[in-house]
Amino acid sequence: MKKALFYSICALFALxxxxxxxxxxxTQWFYPALLPDGLTFVHWTGLHAGFFSALAYxxxxxxxxxxLSTLAGFLSAQYIAWHPWRRWALVLAxxxxxFSPVIYAHCIKFxxxxxxxxxxxxxxxxxxxxxxxxxxxxxxxxxxxxNLRAMEDLSATLGASRTATFFRVLLxxxxxxxxxxxxxxxxxxxxxxxxxxxxxxGQVRTLTVLTYQYIGEANTYLAAVTACMVxxxxxxxxxxxxxxxxxxxxxxxxxA
Amino acid sequence: xxxxxQKNTMYRRPQGHAALVFFLLLGVLPLAAGLVxxxxxxxxxxxxxxxxxxxxxxYITLTYKALWASLALSLGFAATVSAVSFFLALRCVIAxxxxxxxxGVRFSLHLPLxxxxxxxxxxxxxxxxxxxxxxRGAHAIGLIQATDAFPVLVNDPYYIGxxxxxxLLNFPFILLLVLDQYDRAGIPEYVHLAATLGGNSxxxxxxxxxxxxxxxxxxxxxxxTVFLFGAFEVPLLLGQQSPAMISVLISQKFSKxxxxxxxxxxxxxxxxxxVLLVLIACFxxxxxxxxxxxxxx
Numbered sequence: 001m002k003k004a005l006f007y008s009i010c011a012l013f014a015l016x017x018x019x020x021x022x023x024x025x026x027t028q029w030f031y032p033a034l035l036p037d038g039l040t041f042v043h044w045t046g047l048h049a050g051f052f053s054a055l056a057y058x059x060x061x062x063x064x065x066x067x068l069s070t071l072a073g074f075l076s077a078q079y080i081a082w083h084p085w086r087r088w089a090l091v092l093a094x095x096x097x098x099f100s101p102v103i104y105a106h107c108i109k110f111x112x113x114x115x116x117x118x119x120x121x122x123x124x125x126x127x128x129x130x131x132x133x134x135x136x137x138x139x140x141x142x143x144x145x146x147n148l149r150a151m152e153d154l155s156a157t158l159g160a161s162r163t164a165t166f167f168r169v170l171l172x173x174x175x176x177x178x179x180x181x182x183x184x185x186x187x188x189x190x191x192x193x194x195x196x197x198x199x200x201x202g203q204v205r206t207l208t209v210l211t212y213q214y215i216g217e218a219n220t221y222l223a224a225v226t227a228c229m230v231x232x233x234x235x236x237x238x239x240x241x242x243x244x245x246x247x248x249x250x251x252x253x254x255x256a
Numbered sequence: 257x258x259x260x261x262q263k264n265t266m267y268r269r270p271q272g273h274a275a276l277v278f279f280l281l282l283g284v285l286p287l288a289a290g291l292v293x294x295x296x297x298x299x300x301x302x303x304x305x306x307x308x309x310x311x312x313x314x315y316i317t318l319t320y321k322a323l324w325a326s327l328a329l330s331l332g333f334a335a336t337v338s339a340v341s342f343f344l345a346l347r348c349v350i351a352x353x354x355x356x357x358x359x360g361v362r363f364s365l366h367l368p369l370x371x372x373x374x375x376x377x378x379x380x381x382x383x384x385x386x387x388x389x390x391x392r393g394a395h396a397i398g399l400i401q402a403t404d405a406f407p408v409l410v411n412d413p414y415y416i417g418x419x420x421x422x423x424l425l426n427f428p429f430i431l432l433l434v435l436d437q438y439d440r441a442g443i444p445e446y447v448h449l450a451a452t453l454g455g456n457s458x459x460x461x462x463x464x465x466x467x468x469x470x471x472x473x474x475x476x477x478x479x480x481t482v483f484l485f486g487a488f489e490v491p492l493l494l495g496q497q498s499p500a501m502i503s504v505l506i507s508q509k510f511s512k513x514x515x516x517x518x519x520x521x522x523x524x525x526x527x528x529x530x531v532l533l534v535l536i537a538c539f540x541x542x543x544x545x546x547x548x549x550x551x552x553x
Contacts, residue, residue, distance in 0.1 A: 007361075010360075010361055010364035010365070011364075012424070013364050013365065013367040013368050013424075013428060014364055014367055016371055016375070016376065016379040017367070017370075017371075019379060019382070019383075019389075020375070020379065023382070030387075031387035031391070031392060031395075031403065032387075032391075032392045032395040032396065033392065034389075034392050034393065034396055072278075072282070075275065076275040076276075076278055076279045078275070079270055079271075079272030079274075079275035079276075080272050080275050080276055080279055082272065083271070083272040083273075083275070083276055085276060089276060089279060089280075091536075091540065092280075092283070092284045093279075093283060093284070094536050094539070094540075095284075095287060095529075095532065095533070095536065096283060096284065096286075096287045098479065098482045098483065098486070098532060098535075098536060099287060099486065099529070099532065100485075100486025100487075100488060100502075100503045100528075101486075101488070102486075102488045102503050102506075102507055103486065103502075103503055103506050103507075103525055103528060104287065104290070106506065106507070106510045106521070106525065107287065107290030107291060107293070107294055107525055108286050108287070108289070108290040110290075110293055111286070111289065111290070111293075129282070130282055130283070130286045130287075133282055133283050134283045134284075137279060137283060190372075191372035191373070191374075193372075193373075193374050193488075193489055194488050194489070194503075194507075198507075208372065208374050211374060211375065211378070212374060215378055215381075215493065220382070223378060227375040227378055227379075230372055230374075230375055231370055231371060231372070231375060234369070234370035234371075234372075235367075235370045237370075238363070238366050238367070238369070238370050241366075242359070242363050242366075
């Protein structure tokens with residue numbers, strides 16, 4: 001009984017994705033029908049240019065933010081993790097990290113308006129960066145612990161230069177943390193609605209902004225199509241992660 | 257002395273001042289500047305309505321009942337969702353620990369992490385609404401005849417739709433967190449020890465497993481409550497206009513065409529930041545109580 005209940009809860013987590021896919025393929029699905037009248041690809045094939053520009057904006061923003069905040073977080077945390085003021089830096093990083101993105105956006109909107117960055121892709125990119133960077137910093141701050149510092153010291157003792165230590169010791173050891181940070185910051189940017197809508201002034205239409213617009217217009221089928229596209233990259237990342245974890249576990253057990 | 261050794265004596269670790277300045281400029285300054293701007297605006301010192309220092313906007317804010325209702329609702333809601341998620345996760349981990357280790361189950365627990373709050377709210381709207389899938393199911397089995405006979409679960413005064421959505425979104429995350437701590441803390445060894453010393457299953461559950469896990473998960477749970485406190489997309493789509501959750505209320509204040517509302521909105525932002533600071537201070541208190549000598553916990 002317990003097991004059945006638990007597996008049904010697991011199925012419940014997969015249900016939203018199945019429902020969205022079915023809704024995006026439905027010809028008509030009115031109350032009280034439990035299933036759509038028929039299936040069609042017309043909502044997918046009839047997508048207009050606005051959808052593809054939103055997809056491009058979201059993809060470009062998420063990739064850029066993922067790469068930039070991961071690099072900035074890694075490089076700055078590497079030095080600040082052992083700075084005399086590290087505890088203050090850590091405390092200060094928590095506030096932007098915990099602040100609601102939409103309230104943050106309203107707070108800083110004035111500066112974006114006077115610098116002509118509001119309503120521009122570069123403005124949304126900068127706003128998302130200053131939201132994601134403290135997150136990346138916090139993630140790497142914990143990564144650069146005493147063990148990693150000892151490893152860095154050992155590499156220096158053995159005669160490696162700072163560049164060699166960075167590229168041949170720190171980067172390989174931090175591969176998993178870098179991958180995790182990129183995935184997380186990519187998703188923060190990809191999922192963002194509040195910041196993009198406020199700083200973008202409705203002119204930078206990302207996929208989430210477009211989804212909200214379709215929901216507001218009660219355009220259920222197109223909202224389902226964009227929602228499917230919003231969910232696709234994270235699902236792909238999850239699947240890749242699952243595959244990777246499984247492979248590494250298998251390799252470990254084989255070599256053990 | 258060889259060239260490599262000479263180079264090695266030159267190995268100097270940078271002090272990190274440049275990195276700290278970079279971090280302060282891009283990580284901290286934007287929010288600090290935004291809060292200073294909000295503070296000055298709320299005191300009537302800058303902005304379109306500036307007329308010298310005044311406390312009238314703060315008076316309006318502090319006597320604005322909807323704001324206090326919104327703060328209480330957001331805090332209560334965040335704490336309730338976190339607490340319910342945690343206790344459900346605790347029960348699941350204690351009762352179903354071996355099943356949770358299966359690959360398929362672990363993968364399905366990760367699925368809600370791929371669902372953005374906006375899409376989750378949309379799906380909930382489609383399922384819990386008056387003509388949603390649950391109402392259709394109820395109609396199909398003859399429970400209701402018309403849509404108005406179905407209970408209001410979306411935009412309802414009790415925030416049922418918001419609660420269900422946030423719970424389903426957050427529960428798997430908390431479950432994974434509890435599961436991770438269960439493995440890291442070496443709970444099975446403690447359970448064996450307690451059983452050897454004569455503890456019964458209820459005592460072991462309450463005084464060993466639950467006690468250890470609460471102690472280990474509490475800082476993250478506080479931080480999670482802080483995130484839920486600022487939830488926006490789900491209450492925007494599924495909540496009510498009044499009382500609204502704090503992010504929605506502040507957003508509404510900024511979006512209105514009434515210019516006199518803008519200084520009040522900025523005062524609300526400062527108040528929100530104050531509450532957030534208190535919550536983060538609580539988090540730090542617990543965090544350092546657990547690991548007093550290290551920031552690298």
